[in-house]
Amino acid sequence: xxxxxxxxxxxxxxxxxxxxxxxxxxxxxxxxxxxxxxxxxxxxxxxxxxxxxxxxxxxxxxxxxxxxxxxxxxxxxxxxxxxxxxxxxxxxxxxxxxxxxxxxxxxxxxxxxxxxxxxxxxxxxxxxxxxxxxxxxxxxxxxxxxxxxxxxxxxxxxxxxxxxxxxxxxxxxxxxxxxxxxxxxxxxxxxxxxxxxxxxxxxxxxxxxxxxxxxxxxxxxxxxxxxxxxxxxxxxxxxxxxxxxxxxxxxxxxxxxxxxxxxxxxxxxxxxxxxxxxxxxxxxxxxxxxxxxxxxxxxxxxxxxxxxxxxxxxxxxxxxxxxxxxxxxxxxxxxxxxxxxxxxxxxxxxxxxxxxxxxxxxxxxxxxxxxxxxxxx
Amino acid sequence: xxxxxxxxxxxxxxxxxxxxxxxxxxxxxxxxxxxxxxxxxxxxxxxxxxxxxxxxxxxxxxxxxxxxxxxxxxxxxxxxxxxxxxxxxxxxxxxxxxxxxxxxxxxxxxxxxxxxxxxxxxxxxxxxxxxxxxxxxxxxxxxxxxxxxxxxxxxxxxxxxxxxxxxxxxxxxxxxxxxxxxxxxxxxxxxxxxxxxxxxxxxxxxxxxxxxxxxxxxxxxxxxxxxxxxxxxxxxxxxxxxxxxxxxxxxx
Numbered sequence: 001x002x003x004x005x006x007x008x009x010x011x012x013x014x015x016x017x018x019x020x021x022x023x024x025x026x027x028x029x030x031x032x033x034x035x036x037x038x039x040x041x042x043x044x045x046x047x048x049x050x051x052x053x054x055x056x057x058x059x060x061x062x063x064x065x066x067x068x069x070x071x072x073x074x075x076x077x078x079x080x081x082x083x084x085x086x087x088x089x090x091x092x093x094x095x096x097x098x099x100x101x102x103x104x105x106x107x108x109x110x111x112x113x114x115x116x117x118x119x120x121x122x123x124x125x126x127x128x129x130x131x132x133x134x135x136x137x138x139x140x141x142x143x144x145x146x147x148x149x150x151x152x153x154x155x156x157x158x159x160x161x162x163x164x165x166x167x168x169x170x171x172x173x174x175x176x177x178x179x180x181x182x183x184x185x186x187x188x189x190x191x192x193x194x195x196x197x198x199x200x201x202x203x204x205x206x207x208x209x210x211x212x213x214x215x216x217x218x219x220x221x222x223x224x225x226x227x228x229x230x231x232x233x234x235x236x237x238x239x240x241x242x243x244x245x246x247x248x249x250x251x252x253x254x255x256x257x258x259x260x261x262x263x264x265x266x267x268x269x270x271x272x273x274x275x276x277x278x279x280x281x282x283x284x285x286x287x288x289x290x291x292x293x294x295x296x297x298x299x300x301x302x303x304x305x306x307x308x309x310x311x312x313x314x315x316x317x318x319x320x321x322x323x324x325x326x327x328x329x330x331x332x333x334x335x336x337x338x339x340x341x342x343x344x345x346x347x348x349x350x351x352x353x354x355x356x357x358x359x360x361x362x363x364x365x366x367x368x369x370x371x372x373x374x375x376x377x
Numbered sequence: 378x379x380x381x382x383x384x385x386x387x388x389x390x391x392x393x394x395x396x397x398x399x400x401x402x403x404x405x406x407x408x409x410x411x412x413x414x415x416x417x418x419x420x421x422x423x424x425x426x427x428x429x430x431x432x433x434x435x436x437x438x439x440x441x442x443x444x445x446x447x448x449x450x451x452x453x454x455x456x457x458x459x460x461x462x463x464x465x466x467x468x469x470x471x472x473x474x475x476x477x478x479x480x481x482x483x484x485x486x487x488x489x490x491x492x493x494x495x496x497x498x499x500x501x502x503x504x505x506x507x508x509x510x511x512x513x514x515x516x517x518x519x520x521x522x523x524x525x526x527x528x529x530x531x532x533x534x535x536x537x538x539x540x541x542x543x544x545x546x547x548x549x550x551x552x553x554x555x556x557x558x559x560x561x562x563x564x565x566x567x568x569x570x571x572x573x574x575x576x577x578x579x580x581x582x583x584x585x586x587x588x589x590x591x592x593x594x595x596x597x598x599x600x601x602x603x604x605x606x607x608x609x610x611x612x613x614x615x616x617x618x619x620x621x622x623x624x625x626x627x628x629x
Contacts, residue, residue: 039467163485170477174463180430180456181480181532182448228512230468 006250016253019139019206022147023245023264026203029154030212031219031241032161033199035234036192038220039172044099045084045193046216048106049200050209052083054113057134057204058120067130069146069205073153076201083109084193110209137208137261139249150202157195161234168192169230206245207261215241218268225279244268301370302330303339304348307359308367317364320356381444383408383536383566384429386591389438391424398424402438402591408535411558411567413577416587422570423459425587426538429568430454443535452481455534455565457525459541465514471524472509475500478531499530503557519550526557536566543573551576 009016030046037045056079057072064071083105090101117132133141161168170178171188179185196216203212223236248264255263277285306329310321327336340357343349348363359367384406391399398421406412414422427433428440431447442450455478478499479492500506505523508516513524522542529537539558543551555576558567568585571577577584586592 039464041464166476166480166488167484169469169473170480173467173469173474174458174477176432176458177456177477177528178480179432180451180454180458181477182451183480184484224468228468228514229470230473233468 006254009253014144015140016249018142018144018147019249019253019260020246022142022150022206023139023249023260024242025147025150025154025245026206027215027219027241027243027245027264027268028238029150029157029199029241030203030215031223031237031239032158032234033196034216034218034241035220035223035237036161036168036172037196037216038224039230043217044102044213045087045196046200047213048087048102048109049080049084049197050204050212051106051113052109053077053080053201053204054134054209055079055109055116056113058113058116058131061120061131062116069143069149072134072205073149073201076204077197079109080197080201081194084197088193113209133208134204135208135210136259137204137206137211139206139252139260142206146205153198153202157198160191160195164188164191207264211261211265214265214268215244218265218272219244222268222272222275225275225282228281240268240271244271300339300343303336304343304359304363304367305371306330307349307357308364308371311359311364318358320352320358323355323357326357381408382406382441383410383443384568385439385441385444386428387439387441389428389435389440391421391428391433391435393424397589399428399587399591400589404585404591404593406566406568406585408443408566409562410583411562411581412569412583412585412593413581414568414570414585414587415572415574415577420588421591422587423540425585425591426456426540426568426570429538430456452532453535455529455532455537457529457537457539457542459544465521467514469513470509471500471505471511471513471516472496474513474524475509475527475531478528481532495533496527496531499527502530503527518546519553522546522550523553534565536568537561538568538570540570541572542569543571543576555579 011017034046037043053076056075056077058075059079060071060075061067087098087101087105090096090105091098096104120131130138130141167178167183167188170181170183171185171192175185175189178188200212200216203215207215219237219241220233222240223233226236227233244264244267247267249260251267252258252260252263275283277283280286303326306326307321309329310325311317311319323336323340326340330336337355340349340351343363344351344357347360348366349357350360351357382405384404386402386404389399389402390397391402402425414425416422424433428435429442429447430451431440431442440447443453444450472493475496476488476492479488479495497506497509500509503523503526505520505527508520508524513521516524526542529539542554546554558569561567569577569581582595584594586594
């Protein structure tokens with residue numbers, strides 16, 4: 001399928017359009033809220049919430065026999081929220097550490113959820129089929145009204161973020177100072193955690209409980225590579241989430257039997273990988289290049305100052321010095337000849353005879369200046 | 378008004394999970410005083426500060442700040458936490474951090490123009506206004522400490538609570554802290570938590586020793602014996618030649 005066909009499909013094809021919009025909404029909301037979780041070093045909280053949501057979905061169905069998204073999302077939210085509160089209170093009131101508490105709650109709730117799903121499948125009721133799609137998500141089942149529900153909940157969450165922007169910033173950065181200022185830190189903590197729960201549960205139908213935590217952690221981790229400002233980080237994180245969502249939806253619609261959730265997660269992983277390598281300040285690629293340039297500059301400067309030292313010892317600027325001597329003065333296995341060639345291209349040294357070098361006037365002044373700079377430090 | 382003590386504790390007990398941290402604390406700090414809080418790790422210094430800010434409630438007794446309950450009066454307190462407490466890579470600008478001093482208890486909405494004005498003035502006073510837009514993570518340790526001071530000043534405090542402001546800083550920053558505290562003492566009450574007795578004995582006139590019990594001494598009374606008694610085995614040797622040569626205890 002060509003690019004243009006895809007584009008027209010996006011506009012005309014009901015399923016693809018719905019899926020792409022749903023994925024974009026979930027990407028934006030989980031990207032934005034996930035950024036806070038990552039900055040608070042609570043990346044794994046997303047994993048616990050999404051797994052803990054499963055029994056909530058199952059119970060909501062058992063109690064109401066309805067598969068309306070708002071009912072299931074509500075069940076998921078309540079269970080996810082209870083799970084989170086249990087984690088918080090376990091950490092607060094026992095000696096169990098945060099990561100252990102998360103691990104316990106995650107597996108207990110998830111296990112309970114699986115038991116309930118098995119139970120539902122044995123029910124003599126035709127409507128039960130399809131609830132297990134929440135495990136890995138099934139975007140193709142998204143309806144327009146599901147997307148509308150997701151969008152409304154997401155908009156509420158994002159509005160709350162802008163409303164409590166300065167408070168959340170302090171909550172994440174320095175809560176004890178915020179408390180000293182009279183800010184109700186515990187309340188803000190609960191609000192922000194609730195918003196994270198909302199962000200997670202609206203994505204469950206599309207991405208699934210198993211992979212949803214990737215949508216919380218990955219966009220924020222990628223965004224952190226590009227900026228040092230919280231506002232930009234959240235905007236970028238939301239944008240990356242949206243791009244991954246739409247791209248994943250489109251890819252899964254073109255490849256037969258490729259589920260949407262995993263496709264979205266693969267897309268966001270690609271964005272993370274690109275960010276880790278290519279971002280200008282923190283990226284590994286540019287770091288490597290900067291390192292190379294720095295070590296080359298240092299090597300050239302070293303050889304230049306060695307030659308300067310020889311020149312000063314001989315008190316004769318015209319007297320040539322052999323590469324062999326310079327090599328003995330250089331501790332590493334550096335390419336002396338190549339470096340001298342480079343220096344000569346810059347007009348700092350010139351070759352007289354076979355592998356014999358002298359400083360040019362420009363090179364002499366340059367070496368002198370480098371040495372005095374180094375002395376000044 | 379100035380007769381009202383800046384800080385007063387009456388028969389205050391506090392414990393974490395039944396482990397007593399502070400016992401029968403009676404303490405008065407007058408307005409305009411500059412006192413230091415010293416004591417071993419786990420002795421209850423930071424707990425004492427938290428009680429003053431109303432972040433925790435005493436089990437028994439009464440804490441008053443400027444004659445009022447800590448929750449009511451804490452807007453008058455400028456608190457500078459230990460700088461190790463937060464994530465140094467956190468994506469905020471210097472302006473963001475200083476503005477946090479203007480948070481107050483009002484919830485929601487953006488900062489007002491007056492808040493930004495006050496933050497800018499605090500930065501000018503400390504001489505870091507040129508750093509306003511720089512990322513906090515890119516600053517040196519000394520600059521970071523200045524930003525935290527500016528944040529503390531941004532709320533126009535009447536009482537400064539500083540928790541080990543000279544821990545892990547270079548001599549230049551320590552000198553700057555000295556100067557700053559000297560300057561601030563002219564207009565506000567200062568309580569300074571510090572392990573650094575050399576720093577303390579130069580700067581303050583009175584010391585509050587905290588190790589479950591709380592005792593006040595004039596600095597001149599801090600003899601090596603008193604310090605040994607307070608810190609027990611945990612004491613590290615601190616030289617304070619200057620003080621003891623010039624003061625009354627010059628035989629030591």
